[in-house]
Amino acid sequence: MGVIFNRFSVPLQSITVARFADMCCTFARTAQSVSIKLKDQYMIIAFGENSLDKLEELLLSKYLLAKYFILVDTNTSEHCLPHLLETCESLQEAEILEIPDGEDSKCLEIVQQLWGGLLDSEADRESVLLNLGGGVVTDIGGFVAATFKRGIDFINIPTSLLGMTDAAYGGKTGINFHQLKNQIGTFTHPVGIFYDTVFLETLPNDHLRSGTAEMLKHGLIADAALYHQLKAATAGFAHDFDALLEKSLHIKMAIVEEDQNEKHVRKKLNFGHTFGHAFESFCAENGHHIHHGDAVAAGMIAESYLSAKKANLPALELEDISHFLTMSFPKVPFEKEDIPTLLQYMNHDKKMKYEQLQLPLLKAIGSCEIFDSVEVSELSEAFLYYLDSK
Ligand SMILES: NC(=O)c1ccc[n+]([C@@H]2O[C@H](COP(=O)([O-])OP(=O)(O)OC[C@H]3O[C@@H](n4cnc5c(N)ncnc54)[C@H](O)[C@@H]3O)[C@@H](O)[C@H]2O)c1
Missing domain, CATH: 3.40.50.1970 (Rossmann fold)
Incomplete structure (x- = not known):
């Protein structure tokens, strides 16, 4: 190198x-x-x-x-x-x-x-x-x-x-x-x-797909219309891509402007990333590279499960997100036995505060809030949910 x-x-x-x-x-x-x-x-x-x-x-x-x-x-x-x-x-x-x-x-x-x-x-x-x-x-x-x-x-x-x-x-x-x-x-x-x-x-198509994951994240946390427009674009309905990209970027700009040092609202931008980073670190350790956006997409499935459990994300919306992301992004390769290792990676995450994991969770598609106390057993459940997602 x-x-x-x-x-x-x-x-x-x-x-x-x-x-x-x-x-x-x-x-x-x-x-x-x-x-x-x-x-x-x-x-x-x-x-x-x-x-x-x-x-x-x-x-x-x-x-x-x-x-x-x-x-x-x-x-x-x-x-x-x-x-x-x-x-x-x-x-x-x-x-x-x-x-x-x-x-x-x-x-x-x-x-x-x-x-x-x-x-x-x-x-x-x-x-x-x-x-x-x-x-x-x-x-x-x-x-x-x-x-x-x-x-x-x-x-x-x-x-x-x-x-x-x-x-x-x-x-x-x-x-x-x-x-x-x-x-x-x-x-x-x-x-x-x-x-x-x-x-x-x-840009190769697999990297376009990876980038789409972060745009979808912006829709999921702040703009339901953007999420649905991106879904439609993926399904083959024409859209002005620059307009979608700008919309996505404006969501990030508005959030960063409000909280530049990630003390509060900016944490919403981490939706999907706590699990996503654990997936990336786990795969890197095992010599299997996955793209950042693909890891975030997998993380968003797991964190949407926790959203339904702790933030009242409606069951139909969880199903919509989970099905769409599972169909559109590659599955992260891990087994049930790997969950303790994945949890260890989360332990190193910067989002751990006083032994509790802070997670941005969806109240609905397009609306997000920070939750302070997510328990380890709930994190394991979310990994299992991801493994079963179709
Ligand atoms: N700082 C932040 O706020 C922030 C936010 C999200 C992600 N990230 C980081 O970004 C990284 C992932 O970014 P990425 O997906 O762009 O990865 P990347 O920079 O590795 O780019 C992906 C691949 O595309 C190639 N490439 C880039 N532009 C190209 C082009 N126009 N034509 C052909 N090939 C091109 C690159 O050489 C690379 O092989 C991760 O490390 C992630 O942690 C940072």
């Missing part, structure tokens, strides 16, 4: 257009940008076809003399970097930092190599790191930027659906540690996020 440092040397070319998804969606790619204030810092958020022009404007207006570094992984280097460099004149001299693609790169070893690379290239406090990739690149890139020389500015350009709907926005940066998800990290916001769904044209 290693980081490659170089200047861009591959000839510029247009990215190839690939199959989008089994979902029946069209792209509107209408351009718009907003400036929002979080933690006394302004952040520019731009959507749509011309969003990278807005990036160029930001670089010229605020970072004219800065040294630019672009973090990519093996795939975004091939599929996304040419488009970025074609669009942003200012980035022609940028230093490229390339990491191997995949979750394994979200580790301390790669962070050290990136810190070392920035030092060797004489990055200073005024340097800017642009993270071009999915959630792995924006999580590790954000962490490297937040910690290098006590913090340099960074910009996120998400290229996966999961990155767009969730990971790039919200200020959570970090890496995995000791086989546990996201144990080390910071809350640090990028100075800008630039969304262009053209990048999704080369």
Whole structure:
């Protein structure tokens, strides 16, 4: 495993257009940008076809003399970097930092190599790191930027659906540690996020599916119409995908704005993640990689079961969620005998407070509340429910 440092040397070319998804969606790619204030810092958020022009404007207006570094992984280097460099004149001299693609790169070893690379290239406090990739690149890139020389500015350009709907926005940066998800990290916001769904044209379908899980989560916790529209899109009914993505993102933005450091309402965004992270850690330990969104989808089935038990989620809604998610996402491979191990992973979860597990649970599709006291025996029941779900 290693980081490659170089200047861009591959000839510029247009990215190839690939199959989008089994979902029946069209792209509107209408351009718009907003400036929002979080933690006394302004952040520019731009959507749509011309969003990278807005990036160029930001670089010229605020970072004219800065040294630019672009973090990519093996795939975004091939599929996304040419488009970025074609669009942003200012980035022609940028230093490229390339990491191997995949979750394994979200580790301390790669962070050290990136810190070392920035030092060797004489990055200073005024340097800017642009993270071009999915959630792995924006999580590790954000962490490297937040910690290098006590913090340099960074910009996120998400290229996966999961990155767009969730990971790039919200200020959570970090890496995995000791086989546990996201144990080390910071809350640090990028100075800008630039969304262009053209990048999704080369994203493999299994990663589109994984990203859809986080969009469904936003619908389940806050917007029943979004959940049903996504279900319809998956079943082949046409939808403007950009509109659904924006709707999903706005849910996250509203929640983060209210509670940036995850003291209360932001915990709702963890719906599906307590079980999901346990599934991810368990599978990683057993050498079986599962996508983050697939793990979250499985987690949402288990946590919907607990929602019916403790938060009065109607039985028909539980059945709807459970059936739809089981049909749409791969089953996580584990047996009844593995439940104690899965519970141990939950023990390390950051959501444990005074020996009790805090969980966001659904009162109904589109409505969520935080519950403080979920017992271990109930967690086991939820794993069993997931094993039996059809
Ligand atoms: N910080 C947060 O708030 C937050 C929220 C949710 C998830 N996450 C983290 O995000 C990570 C998962 O994100 P992800 O699913 O984007 O994973 P990822 O970054 O590994 O990307 C998925 C795969 O798609 C490839 N890829 C990305 N964009 C591409 C493109 N346009 N064309 C072709 N290939 C492309 C990547 O190289 C990778 O192989 C997890 O580590 C998770 O913990 C963070």
